[in-house]
Amino acid sequence: MGKQIKYMLDEDKIPKKWYNIQADLPTPLDPPINPKTKNPVEPEDLAPIFPMELIKQEISTDRWIPIPEEVREVYRLWRPTPLYRARRLEEALETPAKMYYNWEGVSPPGSHKPNTSVAQAYYNKKEGNEKITTETGAGQWGSALAFGTMLFGLDAEIYMVSASYDQKPYRKILMETWGANCYPSPSDRTESGREVLKGDPDSPGSLGVAISEAIEIAMKEETTKYALGSVLNYVLLHQTVQGLECKKQFEMIGDYPDHIFGCTGGGSNFAGLFLPFAGDKLRGESDINTAGHDVQDLKITHCEPASCPTLTKGLYLYDHGDAAGYTPYLKMHSLGHSFIPPPIHAGGLRYHGDAPILCKLQKEGVTDAVAFHQNETFKAAHTFAQAEGFVIAPETSHCAKAWIDEALKCKKTGEQKTLLMANSGHGHFDLGAYEAYHKGELIDYEYPKELAEKALAEAPDI
Amino acid sequence: MGKQIKYMLDEDKIPKKWYNIQADLPTPLDPPINPKTKNPVEPEDLAPIFPMELIKQEISTDRWIPIPEEVREVYRLWRPTPLYRARRLEEALETPAKMYYNWEGVSPPGSHKPNTSVAQAYYNKKEGNEKITTETGAGQWGSALAFGTMLFGLDAEIYMVSASYDQKPYRKILMETWGANCYPSPSDRTESGREVLKGDPDSPGSLGVAISEAIEIAMKEETTKYALGSVLNYVLLHQTVQGLECKKQFEMIGDYPDHIFGCTGGGSNFAGLFLPFAGDKLRGESDINTAGHDVQDLKITHCEPASCPTLTKGLYLYDHGDAAGYTPYLKMHSLGHSFIPPPIHAGGLRYHGDAPILCKLQKEGVTDAVAFHQNETFKAAHTFAQAEGFVIAPETSHCAKAWIDEALKCKKTGEQKTLLMANSGHGHFDLGAYEAYHKGELIDYEYPKELAEKALAEAPDI
Numbered sequence A, B: 001m002g003k004q005i006k007y008m009l010d011e012d013k014i015p016k017k018w019y020n021i022q023a024d025l026p027t028p029l030d031p032p033i034n035p036k037t038k039n040p041v042e043p044e045d046l047a048p049i050f051p052m053e054l055i056k057q058e059i060s061t062d063r064w065i066p067i068p069e070e071v072r073e074v075y076r077l078w079r080p081t082p083l084y085r086a087r088r089l090e091e092a093l094e095t096p097a098k099m100y101y102n103w104e105g106v107s108p109p110g111s112h113k114p115n116t117s118v119a120q121a122y123y124n125k126k127e128g129n130e131k132i133t134t135e136t137g138a139g140q141w142g143s144a145l146a147f148g149t150m151l152f153g154l155d156a157e158i159y160m161v162s163a164s165y166d167q168k169p170y171r172k173i174l175m176e177t178w179g180a181n182c183y184p185s186p187s188d189r190t191e192s193g194r195e196v197l198k199g200d201p202d203s204p205g206s207l208g209v210a211i212s213e214a215i216e217i218a219m220k221e222e223t224t225k226y227a228l229g230s231v232l233n234y235v236l237l238h239q240t241v242q243g244l245e246c247k248k249q250f251e252m253i254g255d256y257p258d259h260i261f262g263c264t265g266g267g268s269n270f271a272g273l274f275l276p277f278a279g280d281k282l283r284g285e286s287d288i289n290t291a292g293h294d295v296q297d298l299k300i301t302h303c304e305p306a307s308c309p310t311l312t313k314g315l316y317l318y319d320h321g322d323a324a325g326y327t328p329y330l331k332m333h334s335l336g337h338s339f340i341p342p343p344i345h346a347g348g349l350r351y352h353g354d355a356p357i358l359c360k361l362q363k364e365g366v367t368d369a370v371a372f373h374q375n376e377t378f379k380a381a382h383t384f385a386q387a388e389g390f391v392i393a394p395e396t397s398h399c400a401k402a403w404i405d406e407a408l409k410c411k412k413t414g415e416q417k418t419l420l421m422a423n424s425g426h427g428h429f430d431l432g433a434y435e436a437y438h439k440g441e442l443i444d445y446e447y448p449k450e451l452a453e454k455a456l457a458e459a460p461d462i
Helices: A052-059 A070-076 A087-093 A113-127 A140-151 A161-167 A169-176 A191-199 A207-220 A232-238 A241-253 A268-283 A358-363 A374-388 A394-413 A431-438 A449-456 B052-059 B070-077 B089-094 B114-124 B141-152 B162-167 B170-179 B191-199 B207-220 B233-239 B241-253 B267-281 B356-363 B374-388 B394-413 B429-440 B449-456
Strands: A017-019 A064-066 A083-085 A100-101 A130-137 A156-161 A182-187 A225-228 A259-263 A299-305 A317-322 A329-333 A367-373 A417-423 B018-019 B063-064 B083-086 B098-103 B131-136 B157-163 B182-183 B225-227 B259-263 B299-305 B316-319 B328-333 B368-372 B420-421
Touching: A017 A241, A017 A268, A052 A113, A070 A113, A070 A140, A070 B052, A070 B394, A070 B429, A083 A241, A087 A100, A087 A374, A100 A241, A113 A130, A113 A140, A113 A232, A130 A207, A140 A329, A140 B316, A156 A169, A156 A207, A156 B225, A161 A169, A161 A182, A169 A191, A169 B374, A169 B429, A182 A207, A191 A207, A191 B018, A207 A225, A232 A268, A232 A358, A232 B089, A241 A268, A259 A268, A259 A358, A259 A394, A259 B356, A259 B394, A268 A299, A268 A417, A268 B070, A299 A358, A317 A449, A329 A358, A367 A374, A367 A394, A374 A394, A374 B170, A394 A417, A394 B083, A417 B429, A431 B170, B018 B233, B018 B241, B018 B267, B052 B114, B052 B233, B070 B114, B070 B207, B089 B098, B089 B394, B098 B394, B114 B131, B114 B141, B114 B233, B131 B141, B131 B207, B141 B170, B157 B162, B157 B170, B157 B207, B162 B170, B162 B182, B170 B182, B170 B267, B182 B207, B182 B225, B233 B241, B233 B356, B233 B374, B241 B267, B259 B267, B259 B368, B259 B394, B267 B356, B267 B420, B299 B356, B328 B356, B356 B374, B368 B374, B368 B394, B374 B394, B374 B429, B394 B429
Parallel strands: A100 A417, A130 A156, A130 A225, A156 A182, A259 A299, A259 A417, A299 A367, B098 B420, B131 B157, B131 B225, B157 B182, B259 B299, B259 B420, B299 B368
Antiparallel strands: A017 A064, A083 A100, A317 A329, B018 B063, B083 B098, B316 B328
């Protein structure tokens, strides 16, 4: 009784610098490749769609990148986020393990996404841009971008996959409440959209088409740029506020994780939490007292859907970053850029590849990965909700599963391991998925291996 | 720049006692009256449906009531809640006023309601009860009770107004995720339900019918009790953790409110925030340094819907606490217990009366009240969301309106008043109402005065 549950930091403990793991990688990242020239992409290739400061961050190997004071000001609305000790869950599982989770669900958009959308809006504003375009699937990223652009007085033009626009109105309303213009894609506002509508006036849309609409507008308009919510190095960089705060919280507790779990789609959320710890592992030392834990022994586990198993089944090669084939080739674990994963509820994990930084660390053996089916992840989320109260996103449920499994293993072995889970957001807009789980209607989709093999056959030979 | 936004307290600052304003009222509360005997209700009258400890709290005049350690343990999951300084909103309004709000939206159910549902579940468990029944309209209270009973290992049987059960599935799924059994009311599980269904098999239900179903089960089953989410003295008592924490936060800041705003339906949320300050006003002194503010000058303003204007248009008399006429007569501002308010989106403010404690304070001139139409309240909520990020509940929008109005008045007069708003919860399950507002489809209902007059004519002559 009377044991502390939440570990909070004062606002002045919001980090002043982001951590850039590129400084600590054993060998440099393989560069993105221009599909036309087959040469590495140059900063000027990216200048039409991204602000220069973000392009610089993308290729920087400086270990620390200052967080602008204006961005820290906005972070204050919800950061530092709490680190929770899941004492009720430990009791329910009867595990000797110490179970921790950070909690990004306290942000106004309800996830980790604004950690980068706010920064991207700031740099665009600073460089004189007036509008940002982006695409969004179920609307998680779109709503975070709407929030960020609103706070810096920018316009946002968001292309939302038409099927989701109709079926999932809540995040669209969020975007509009925050002042963004949200259009169902394909739209008649762009050539790419009109082209698709000519072939099928009732097209349900796809992320690929939405991306091309957003990029087309950014290319055409002088003071309009395009924003991405995952995969890129600078997106992962901005997310490291999570792990940097978390290290301070562990220092306060006098503990250090033995094992970190996170869900990985593009990978920005989990990267944000684990990269500062992975940096310790790579350098063989930590800037905080690790309470007797050897940083070299730290385990880091990606948790992904069995039906879209990029890190566990994908090939490590150069492939397009987007389904439509507009982006440069990125070196990553891919299921093929034309691979279409089954319609699982964890929409944020339906990406055919992973962030190049994460793939490099996976290849180097710094991290490992596991894959789960939907029903077992919702069962874990349900166990979590019944002990801790919070109803988490379907994406997050994937790492809840691995985290709980490990705690149960500790119950058998008696090990008092310190287990940390990346709790990326709430599931308030995903309760339909919980209902399907309660009713036994959730489908455990098989991994469509043939589809992936076919898609991979289209990968470029680089 | 760099100015603090959130004022947080450590977990060990969660209050150890609730504040009972009955100790400081100038004259005692008028007692609830047994409709049959016309005599004051005796504790034993209530024993079949409430645990004894809550009945004792209902009539206690002790100033401080200890919060059981087990309840504080659960509060730790989200309490103490943050006190925010709305610096971005101040800037947007260009007001010299200092605008503060507490934020109850961080609780797992997303509102202030678990402050009492957890306590009620605890006392029921302690007295050997195994199940709690209740009614719920849109599901806000039902989900909070499901959360509370789950954490103390009790069953919950919740009767949800049938129309809402079908139209608002999300809170029902929340209740089920937290292990409660939720039934559409009228149901065939009770005599009262079957009676209604006999007359109309497709009855959309009403709060009155749902209450009678819940009470019927509690009366019938030995170890089952009934729970209420507002109006009663002990519910307001449990909510005072809000105001007690808030006073500590003001002490930390070195400030004290000049004016407090809250939305009032039954009144439990706003009471929870303002009663500890009202106690200062009644006693003429505070236990904290008021930074030069005279506690006697403190203004406290109830904000209610113009279409259900209990405090601004109701009569102060004895009336039933529930629409169906099952409960004792309560002395309160009422529009008549059979009054049916127009279908505004702020479902939590559609109550025909107000908590007797609040009505007494209103009658004594300790508080005042204003009423607003839907569109102006959503406009205020939209202004709030665009400055502060958080999307608040339609109920809370009512006090956002008055708070912003007062800040704009300060802009004209140059007064640097300290204005505090009770921010009771998020609007994640109410985005449909925001969409209606954006589309200009919100109706500003007139106050159906004739209906109220007719309903009031039925009030008992006591």
